[in-house]
Amino acid sequence: MELLNPVEAEQVYLTAFYATLDRERERTEGRRQDEQIAGTRNAQALHQRDGRVRDLNARLSRLNAAEEGLAFGRLDDEDGGVLHIGRIGLHDEDYEPLLVDWRAPAARPFYIATAVVNEGIVRRRHIQTRLRQVVDVQDEQLDLDRTADGASQPGTGVVGEAVLLSALEARRTGTMESIVRTIQADQDRIIRSELAGVLVVQGGPGTGKTAIALHRAAFLLYTHRSQLEKRGILVVGPNSTFLKFIGQVLPSLGEDGVRLVTVAELYPGVTATRPEPAEVAEVKGRAVMAEVIETAVADRQWVPTKPLELTVDRTVLRVEPAVVEELRTAARARQLTHNQAQPFFRTTFIEHLVSQYADIIGEDPLGGENLLDDYDLEELRNEVVADPGVQALLQQLWPVLSPQQLLIDLYADEARLKSAAPQLSDLDREHLLRYGDDWSPADVPLLDEAAELLGDDGRDLARERAERARAIAYAQGSLDVLSGSGSTDFDEDDEAEVLSAKDILDAEMLAERYEADDDRTLAERASVDRRWTYGHVIVDEAQELSPMAWRAIARRCPLRSMTLVGDVAQTGAAGGGTSWRQALAPTFGDRWRLAELTMNYRTPAEVMELAADVLREVDPTAVAPQSVRATGVRPWHLDVPAAEQAAYVSKVAHEETQHGQVGVITSRHRLELVQEAVGDITGITVLTVAGAKGLEFDSVLVVDPDGIMIESPRGLRDLYVALTRCTQRLGVIGPLPDVLQGSDAWDVRT
Numbered sequence: 152m153e154l155l156n157p158v159e160a161e162q163v164y165l166t167a168f169y170a171t172l173d174r175e176r177e178r179t180e181g182r183r184q185d186e187q188i189a190g191t192r193n194a195q196a197l198h199q200r201d202g203r204v205r206d207l208n209a210r211l212s213r214l215n216a217a218e219e220g221l222a223f224g225r226l227d228d229e230d231g232g233v234l235h236i237g238r239i240g241l242h243d244e245d246y247e248p249l250l251v252d253w254r255a256p257a258a259r260p261f262y263i264a265t266a267v268v269n270e271g272i273v274r275r276r277h278i279q280t281r282l283r284q285v286v287d288v289q290d291e292q293l294d295l296d297r298t299a300d301g302a303s304q305p306g307t308g309v310v311g312e313a314v315l316l317s318a319l320e321a322r323r324t325g326t327m328e329s330i331v332r333t334i335q336a337d338q339d340r341i342i343r344s345e346l347a348g349v350l351v352v353q354g355g356p357g358t359g360k361t362a363i364a365l366h367r368a369a370f371l372l373y374t375h376r377s378q379l380e381k382r383g384i385l386v387v388g389p390n391s392t393f394l395k396f397i398g399q400v401l402p403s404l405g406e407d408g409v410r411l412v413t414v415a416e417l418y419p420g421v422t423a424t425r426p427e428p429a430e431v432a433e434v435k436g437r438a439v440m441a442e443v444i445e446t447a448v449a450d451r452q453w454v455p456t457k458p459l460e461l462t463v464d465r466t467v468l469r470v471e472p473a474v475v476e477e478l479r480t481a482a483r484a485r486q487l488t489h490n491q492a493q494p495f496f497r498t499t500f501i502e503h504l505v506s507q508y509a510d511i512i513g514e515d516p517l518g519g520e521n522l523l524d525d526y527d528l529e530e531l532r533n534e535v536v537a538d539p540g541v542q543a544l545l546q547q548l549w550p551v552l553s554p555q556q557l558l559i560d561l562y563a564d565e566a567r568l569k570s571a572a573p574q575l576s577d578l579d580r581e582h583l584l585r586y587g588d589d590w591s592p593a594d595v596p597l598l599d600e601a602a603e604l605l606g607d608d609g610r611d612l613a614r615e616r617a618e619r620a621r622a623i624a625y626a627q628g629s630l631d632v633l634s635g636s637g638s639t640d641f642d643e644d645d646e647a648e649v650l651s652a653k654d655i656l657d658a659e660m661l662a663e664r665y666e667a668d669d670d671r672t673l674a675e676r677a678s679v680d681r682r683w684t685y686g687h688v689i690v691d692e693a694q695e696l697s698p699m700a701w702r703a704i705a706r707r708c709p710l711r712s713m714t715l716v717g718d719v720a721q722t723g724a725a726g727g728g729t730s731w732r733q734a735l736a737p738t739f740g741d742r743w744r745l746a747e748l749t750m751n752y753r754t755p756a757e758v759m760e761l762a763a764d765v766l767r768e769v770d771p772t773a774v775a776p777q778s779v780r781a782t783g784v785r786p787w788h789l790d791v792p793a794a795e796q797a798a799y800v801s802k803v804a805h806e807e808t809q810h811g812q813v814g815v816i817t818s819r820h821r822l823e824l825v826q827e828a829v830g831d832i833t834g835i836t837v838l839t840v841a842g843a844k845g846l847e848f849d850s851v852l853v854v855d856p857d858g859i860m861i862e863s864p865r866g867l868r869d870l871y872v873a874l875t876r877c878t879q880r881l882g883v884i885g886p887l888p889d890v891l892q893g894s895d896a897w898d899v900r901t
């Protein structure tokens with residue numbers, strides 16, 4: 152028999168895998184259709200059926216997602232055993248494993264085995280496929296005794312070097328792709344790190360933090376599915392362009408139980424897009440703002456300094472400050488939120504007025520007992536409650552407040568600000584002063600903080616009631632359909648014996664079941680519920696978060712199961728952290744573990760040499776990540792007169808599109824000019840450093856580096872971010888800041 156070469160041999164396997172995938176898909180699709188057309192006898196069965204259909208849909212989308220690059224690896228062990236690794240696990244008819252999911256423990260050696268610690272594996276094979284065809288295989292011999300057969304030798308510490316390099320060299324598509332075929336050992340350890348606790352991943356540019364964070368989400372959902380499925384995973388990113396950039400990775404891994412948001416989107420019903428100066432955002436982000444909000448809420452439980460007078464139906468009632476103070480203390484002692492405690496204050500305050508009113512009106516002119524009976528008192532109470540003056544006073548003394556109203560009133564009033572924020576300087580308070588009801592991203596954690604302290608203002612309750620009414624209406628509809636179709640399902644004799652759904656369940660009971668079994672996706676349900684808590688939270692570019700943002704995020708994960716990835720050398724936000732200890736201490740104390748990454752998979756060595764000069768200025772003790780590859784293309788610099796700069800940038804950017812996606816990163820004050828000059832061209836993105844956070848392009852032009860440097864207190868770090876966004880080519884245009892002058896890491900163009 153003619154022996155098959157490795158490509159042919161793997162093709163035989165691959166064909167079998169796809170046949171199984173197809174069969175599995177057909178079977179799942181068939182089961183789904185059967186479920187959908189099957190007659191249901193009662194409401195409970197209907198409910199269970201809906202659950203099964205949802206599970207089958209999820210299974211189908213995982214099977215569909217696995218179509219591209221279904222199998223990509225193979226392990227041969229010392230005993231001659233063979234294991235294929237793929238994007239999904241598949242079994243044969245006898246339930247024997249055919250293909251192992253990359254997240255399964257058995258697949259682990261594919262990512263971590265080395266010739267020194269080979270985990271019992273003698274050969275690792277990387278299988279490259281196009282559609283359903285094997286196009287190449289690459290072997291790594293991991294058994295030191297058998298290395299004479301010509302297979303490639305692992306020597307660089309990089310797993311699957313050739314496959315990795317070809318992935319890194321590939322042109323970028325504009326969206327991030329899965330790295331499941333080439334995860335490296337140090338990355339794998341982070342991806343598979345235990346679910347519990349706060350894990351901080353520190354790594355320089357291009358070390359794969361974002362990729363790892365997303366693959367970790369997929370790993371956790373696979374490994375702890377029952378635990379995470381109900382609550383889901385929250386991924387917080389720096390801006391919506393970034394979220395779009397990473398948005399396809401998890402669906403391509405067959406996972407959709409994840410919600411992707413920016414901090415600005417955390418508060419349901421609030422669109423926080425109003426731009427504001429960095430120094431204002433910085434004040435709003437300070438930890439001390441938690442105290443400010445707390446005092447602002449307490450200030451709304453007001454005690455007058457002088458007695459007040461009220462006239463109810465021509466009777467003058469007096470409100471003594473001491474009495475208000477006493478009632479306030481009693482209401483506060485209930486340890487409820489502001490809005491929850493309001494009815495207690497209100498009731499006692501009204502009782503106080505009613506008894507004063509009764510004393511006056513019911514006074515016996517002959518000095519006997521009060522003349523009023525219970526009925527009269529009730530009349531007086533109704534009168535007091537309905538009195539507009541009483542209502543207005545209550546509104547002053549202890550108003551029911553929404554978080555929005557609290558902040559609107561606080562920001563708009565110098566006196567309120569002064570009382571709530573004595574710790575802030577006059578200038579800081581001036582930064583906060585404003586009129587209006589539109590919101591900036593930095594307002595969101597403050598709204599969240601206020602919501603915690605204020606509690607329900609009635610809107611949540613109204614929303615819950617509306618939800619419940621919706622569920623009951625739906626359930627009622629289902630019951631009507633069931634009882635309408637009852638006689639077609641059973642013959643007459645049966646019908647007399649079988650209880651109808653309506654006999655067993657009423658709409659309300661059924662609604663309860665449906666509520667537990669909402670048909671909206673997890674992300675949809677979580678997005679409208681401020682108090683939704685997640686099974687795990689991932690924060691990318693975590694160094695940018697302010698202390699107040701950390702508080703809002705931690706609230707969404709009381710279990711403190713979190714993965715925070717970032718680089719404290721890249722912090723751009725004025726309120727962000729420049730050391731993890733300092734950034735995390737107020738919220739997490741020292742209850743977090745740190746993992747570090749040191750290899751740069753994005754930026755070529757030639758570019759990193761230049762960026763490292765900037766990093767040394769940012770932090771002389773920091774070590775730049777080591778580039779996995781060099782391209783042989785040196786970065787370049789050209790100083791162009793300011794008047795010609797935009798036109799020159801436009802010309803070069805258009806030329807660079809022949810090398811792939813182009814990113815033009817410039818200072819805020821040049822942005823519009825450059826954008827206008829370049830125009831709206833596919834393949835060219837013009838953005839500021841803040842907008843470029845976490846993104847990458849084949850070719851990058853950094854325009855006006857000196858402007859980038861000087862326009863923010865974190866300018867040096869911004870420059871470092873800008874210089875590390877390219878996968879292939881870098882050009883720098885415009886006057887240079889000191890740190891780059893005289894560099895010999897580039898070619899100077901004339």
Ligand SMILES: Nc1ncnc2c1ncn2[C@@H]1O[C@H](COP(=O)(O)OP(=O)(O)OP(=O)(O)O)[C@@H](O)[C@H]1O
Nearest residue numbers: 330333334335356357358359360361362752753845
């Ligand atoms: N193991 C890997 N295999 C293939 N590509 C990888 C691997 N690790 C990282 N990459 C690629 O390197 C690039 C940089 O990764 P990523 O954006 O996750 O880095 P980062 O650490 O988040 O960077 P930054 O801090 O600069 O935003 C991406 O294109 C990513 O796909």
